[in-house]
Amino acid sequence: xxxxxxxxxxxxxxxxxxxVCPVDCIHPRPDEADYANVDQLFINPNDxxxxxxxxxxxxxxxxxPLEDVPEDLKSFIEKNANYYKK
Numbered sequence: 001x002x003x004x005x006x007x008x009x010x011x012x013x014x015x016x017x018x019x020v021c022p023v024d025c026i027h028p029r030p031d032e033a034d035y036a037n038v039d040q041l042f043i044n045p046n047d048x049x050x051x052x053x054x055x056x057x058x059x060x061x062x063x064x065p066l067e068d069v070p071e072d073l074k075s076f077i078e079k080n081a082n083y084y085k086k
Contacts, residue, residue, distance in 0.1 A: 002043075002045075002048045002049070002050030002065065002066060003043050003048050003050060003052070003054060003055060003063055003064065003065060003066065004043060004063070004064050004065075004066055004069050004073075004076055004077050004080050005017075005026070005040060005041050005042055005043055005062050005063050005076065005080060006062050006063070006064060006069065006070075006073040006076040007040075007062070007073055007076065008058075008060040008061060008062035009040040009041055009058075009060065009062035009063075010039045010040045011039060011040075012040075012059075012060050012062070013030075013035070013038075013039075013040060013041055014058065014059050014060065015029060015030050015041065016057040016058065016059065017041065017053075017054035017055075017057055017058055017063065018030075018041065019057075020053040020054060020056075020057050021053060021054055022049070022051060022053065023047050023048070023049055024047075025043055025044040025047035025048045025049075026041055026042070026043050026044070026054060027041065027042060027044065027083075028041065028042075038083075040062075042079075042080045042083040042084065043063070043080055044084050045080065045081050045084065046084070050065070052065075
């Protein structure tokens, strides 16, 4: 999983990241049914190409490269991956 969305996204779900992702790997987008049912957005670990476009537009700095996720936010690695296991 090249990038991970963490706690700062909770309740914000700005979605600027969904607009710049060249491989459409960040969901749910505002136009998707699941958007209202989740508290944050998620990056698909199998589709992300690690380009960093999402990280640079996130207004709350919620997106990290996997290797840079702070220790206290490591649980979000699994949370992102689990969203795509549904």
